[in-house]
Amino acid sequence: MTATSSAGAGAAAAAALDEMRALIGQEQYHEVGEFPVERSYVWTSCASVENGNPLYWDDAVADELTGGPVAPPSMVSVWFRPHHWAPGRTVEALPLQVHFDLKAALGLPEAVMTDNTIEFHTPVRMGDVLRTHQVLRSVSDEKTTKLGTGRFWVIDVVYANQDGELVAVESYTGFGYRRGEAVSS
Amino acid sequence: MSTAVVPQLLLDDVTVGESLPALDYEVTATTVVLGALATRDWRPMHHDKDFAVERNGTQDIFLNTPNQAAWFERYLTDWTGPHGRLARVTFRMKGSVFPGDTMSLTGVVESTSVDDVGCGFVTVAVTLSVDGDVKTTCAARVALPRTADDNPWARKGDQWRPAP
Numbered sequence: 001m002t003a004t005s006s007a008g009a010g011a012a013a014a015a016a017l018d019e020m021r022a023l024i025g026q027e028q029y030h031e032v033g034e035f036p037v038e039r040s041y042v043w044t045s046c047a048s049v050e051n052g053n054p055l056y057w058d059d060a061v062a063d064e065l066t067g068g069p070v071a072p073p074s075m076v077s078v079w080f081r082p083h084h085w086a087p088g089r090t091v092e093a094l095p096l097q098v099h100f101d102l103k104a105a106l107g108l109p110e111a112v113m114t115d116n117t118i119e120f121h122t123p124v125r126m127g128d129v130l131r132t133h134q135v136l137r138s139v140s141d142e143k144t145t146k147l148g149t150g151r152f153w154v155i156d157v158v159y160a161n162q163d164g165e166l167v168a169v170e171s172y173t174g175f176g177y178r179r180g181e182a183v184s185s
Numbered sequence: 186m187s188t189a190v191v192p193q194l195l196l197d198d199v200t201v202g203e204s205l206p207a208l209d210y211e212v213t214a215t216t217v218v219l220g221a222l223a224t225r226d227w228r229p230m231h232h233d234k235d236f237a238v239e240r241n242g243t244q245d246i247f248l249n250t251p252n253q254a255a256w257f258e259r260y261l262t263d264w265t266g267p268h269g270r271l272a273r274v275t276f277r278m279k280g281s282v283f284p285g286d287t288m289s290l291t292g293v294v295e296s297t298s299v300d301d302v303g304c305g306f307v308t309v310a311v312t313l314s315v316d317g318d319v320k321t322t323c324a325a326r327v328a329l330p331r332t333a334d335d336n337p338w339a340r341k342g343d344q345w346r347p348a349p
Contacts, residue, residue, distance in 0.1 A: 041223075044222075044223045045223045045224070045255055046259075047219075047223070048216075048219045048220045048222075048223035048224075048252060048255065049220070049252070049255045049256045049258075049259045050210075050259065051255065051258070051259035051262070051263075052263075053259070053262045053263075053266075053267055054190075054267050055262075055267035060190075061190050061267055064189060064190050065190060065267055065268065065336055065338050066338045070338075072255065072258055073258065073270075073271045074251070074254040074255050074257070074258040074271065074274070075224075075251075075255065077224070077251050078223075078224050078225050078251065081224070081225035081226065084227045110240070110241065110242075112278070113250050113278060114277065114278050115275070115276065115277050115278065116250055116254070116275070116276040116278075117273070117274065117275040117276070118254070118273070118274050119272070119273045119347045119348055120270075120271050120272060120273065120347050121345065121347060122341070123338065147242070179242055
């Protein structure tokens with residue numbers, strides 16, 4: 001690579017970073033879940049981790065404690081992950097779009113999530129159709145980890161139900177990186 | 186109002202520093218794939234070993250984060266019973282969990298408290314490890330009933346404060 005094209009690439013990368021950082025604090029990607037919360041998914045989730053909590057399996061317990069069936073709080077992000085395919089869709093819909101925007105804009109082909117906080121508010125009930133939006137909170141300077149060289153970012157996902165009640169706030173830390181650039185030990 | 190479902194665990198039953206019962210589970214490819222599909226996570230590194238190895242540089246497919254959240258919730262509510270209401274969880278992923286691993290979940294109670302509106306809470310430090318290597322940690326804040334007829338799930342609006 002010549003010095004000129006390297007400098008050009010550096011300027012483009014700096015501009016892309018500025019563009020992403022300008023989005024910090026803005027509400028993005030207001031979305032409505034593609035399907036109502038349903039019990040069979042609750043059972044599939046409970047089965048996947050062998051969760052026998054009677055709140056999810058015994059109607060009498062659910063009636064008494066929560067006034068009817070609710071979903072496990074930790075499932076909150078499940079309700080807005082898009083179908084793998086839908087009629088008429090020409091591009092793959094990606095959950096947590098801000099994360100993928102950052103990967104693309106910053107030229108970081110690989111990414112992992114390192115940290116995830118969820119605060120649970122109003123319980124999710126069968127038939128709810130959740131609304132979400134995403135807010136980018138930060139993008140770090142370049143860092144090198146054992147995975148490679150890249151940047152950390154924090155994205156909040158805010159969930160509400162169809163009545164506008166706050167359901168949860170989830171905060172993700174992601175690390176987008178290029179492989180094979182770690183300092184060899 | 187009295188409830189017919191007797192709480193499994195009350196706030197006063199809990200001592201700071203006590204350990205929760207450990208849970209060991211042998212992870213298979215089915216565990217990983219079932220967990221990914223149960224969380225509607227269709228990304229290939231959670232079901233396609235070739236993709237995971239060649240693109241992610243990992244040894245195999247690995248448990249996704251939302252499914253680990255479900256494991257932590259199950260671990261906590263096994264202990265609390267159905268009255269236990271998750272308020273806030275923070276996960277930190279340090280390493281991946283692969284088919285063939287035996288994952289061990291352990292937990293220690295770090296604090297107990299009653300908030301300004303009378304809700305009882307415990308904080309628990311949960312660790313998911315494989316062969317002694319910590320893979321994920323979970324700092325959890327969970328509401329517990331204070332008496333046999335208390336029910337944290339009945340709290341709404343200003344009476345439910347999940348953030349400490």
